Amino acid sequence: MTDAPxxxxxxxxxxxxxxxxxxxxxxxxxxxxxxxxxLVAMEMLSSQSYDLLLLDIEMPEMDGFQVLEAxxxxxxxxxxxxxxxxxxxxxxxxxxCIELGxxxxxxxxxxxxxxxxxxxxxxxxxxxxxxxxRLLERFATTEVAQDLQExxxxxxxxxxxxxxxxxxIRGFTALSENLAPExxxxxxxxxxxxxxxxxxxxxxxxxxxxxxxxMALFGVPQPLNNTAQSAVAAGHEMHSMIEMLNxxxxxxxxxxxxxxxxxxxxxxxxxxxxxxxxxTYTCIGSAVNLAARLEAxxxxxxxxxxxxxxxxxxxxxxxxxxxxxxxxxxxxxxxFDIHAL
Amino acid sequence: MxxxxxxxxxxAELKDATGDxxxxxxxxxxxxxxxxxxxxxxxxxxxxxxxGYRRAAHSIKSNANTFGATxxxxxxxxxxxxxxxxxxxxxxxxxxxxxxAKAAVALRTLYND
Numbered sequence: 001m002t003d004a005p006x007x008x009x010x011x012x013x014x015x016x017x018x019x020x021x022x023x024x025x026x027x028x029x030x031x032x033x034x035x036x037x038x039l040v041a042m043e044m045l046s047s048q049s050y051d052l053l054l055l056d057i058e059m060p061e062m063d064g065f066q067v068l069e070a071x072x073x074x075x076x077x078x079x080x081x082x083x084x085x086x087x088x089x090x091x092x093x094x095x096x097c098i099e100l101g102x103x104x105x106x107x108x109x110x111x112x113x114x115x116x117x118x119x120x121x122x123x124x125x126x127x128x129x130x131x132x133x134r135l136l137e138r139f140a141t142t143e144v145a146q147d148l149q150e151x152x153x154x155x156x157x158x159x160x161x162x163x164x165x166x167x168x169i170r171g172f173t174a175l176s177e178n179l180a181p182e183x184x185x186x187x188x189x190x191x192x193x194x195x196x197x198x199x200x201x202x203x204x205x206x207x208x209x210x211x212x213x214x215m216a217l218f219g220v221p222q223p224l225n226n227t228a229q230s231a232v233a234a235g236h237e238m239h240s241m242i243e244m245l246n247x248x249x250x251x252x253x254x255x256x257x258x259x260x261x262x263x264x265x266x267x268x269x270x271x272x273x274x275x276x277x278x279x280t281y282t283c284i285g286s287a288v289n290l291a292a293r294l295e296a297x298x299x300x301x302x303x304x305x306x307x308x309x310x311x312x313x314x315x316x317x318x319x320x321x322x323x324x325x326x327x328x329x330x331x332x333x334x335x336f337d338i339h340a341l
Numbered sequence: 342m343x344x345x346x347x348x349x350x351x352x353a354e355l356k357d358a359t360g361d362x363x364x365x366x367x368x369x370x371x372x373x374x375x376x377x378x379x380x381x382x383x384x385x386x387x388x389x390x391x392x393g394y395r396r397a398a399h400s401i402k403s404n405a406n407t408f409g410a411t412x413x414x415x416x417x418x419x420x421x422x423x424x425x426x427x428x429x430x431x432x433x434x435x436x437x438x439x440x441x442a443k444a445a446v447a448l449r450t451l452y453n454d
Contacts, residue, residue, distance in 0.1 A: 013396075014374075014400045014403060014404060015370055015374050016367060016370050016371045016404045016407060017403060017404070017407075019366075019367055020359065020407060023359050023360075023363055024359065027358075058395075058396050058399045058400070059396075060396065087399065087403040087406065088399070089418075089421065089422060108406065109355075109403070109406050109407045112358045
């Protein structure tokens with residue numbers, strides 16, 4: 001046996017079946033827990049994680065079909081492989097199990113060799129899915145990872161109202177010239193960790209990392225009540241985090257970091273763009289260009305955060321530092337009123 | 342090869358796959374649990390509870406197959422797939438009870454040999 005041991009949950013209302021399946025699973029080197037009906041199983045699944053479910057169909061309280069439906073409806077459980085073990089009669093019932101997402105069907109009494117093969121393959125699938133999820137989460141946030149898995153990496157787009165935030169470290173190139181390469185990467189890692197936290201804790205996602213800056217989206221793929229409010233809250237949080245970091249840097253005798261932030265709001269098209277092999281979640285629309293320009297403009301105005309009129313209109317009880325009326329922005333023909341927060 | 346109600350090949354396979362001691366324990370569990378399942382079948386027949394009636398028969402069938410109790414399994418399967426008897430008609434349940442009693446004797450004998 002080459003499998004790493006897994007923890008299986010056996011759901012069966014019949015005591016003889018529970019004992020026999022547990023024994024077989026344990027003889028294969030895995031750990032077995034048991035539940036005597038679907039309700040008990042769902043409770044156990046919500047309080048602990050299992051690697052594989054061996055599920056009977058005919059049960060009182062909550063039968064196997066209902067368990068499969070409940071698992072399908074729960075994003076946390078959807079990836080749990082389920083092997084139906086039953087002596088239920090009729091091909092239509094077996095088909096129904098598979099349609100409801102069961103990985104496999106094993107007739108009872110369960111053949112030990114078949115069980116071993118199906119359990120191995122189920123555990124391997126679980127391991128691959130966990131691995132894929134971990135990889136995805138390293139490069140995207142949980143929301144995007146989930147969205148990607150649900151959509152099956154479909155390359156498509158949708159139109160939505162969103163706020164776009166650009167953030168950049170001022171004068172990073174000059175700063176990094178005096179740093180060892182390792183120290184530069186270290187500093188960027190710290191910067192990204194803090195900025196990701198500010199974005200995700202406000203319901204946004206980081207869609208691009210660009211050297212010493214990043215682009216974040218609020219309102220796609222997950223809708224938000226007030227995209228502008230969330231983006232501005234993230235912007236303020238980014239500044240407070242940089243201030244905290246600067247306290248530490250000062251103690252170590254290092255130079256202050258400064259960041260600029262631009263935020264714009266409007267209709268965008270968002271989706272996965274790329275090829276089947278490599279796709280990225282991206283966003284297109286004039287709000288994207290404007291947010292990038294506003295971020296650049298913070299260098300001229302010396303502002304912490306610059307927002308466009310649409311963003312400002314959505315904010316409650318906002319403290320405007322200064323409004324720059326009729327500012328000409330590169331790439332846009334009409335001048336804008338932009339606001340420093 | 343059969344020992345009356347029990348298919349000895351299936352029973353040997355069970356012992357082989359799970360171990361002598363475990364198989365003995367499993368037989369005892371079945372002998373303890375089966376009267377309860379038959380009682381459930383009767384109660385369901387009495388209450389014209391089709392779902393409960395079929396589920397009880399299904400459970401007995403499933404366990405009977407595990408031990409190679411072929412005759413008992415066949416009867417249980419017939420009940421599972423058959424029509425609901427008139428309320429209080431225990432003909433099927435009694436036939437099942439007899440088949441279980443025979444299988445139980447045979448299973449006990451297998452362990453006392």
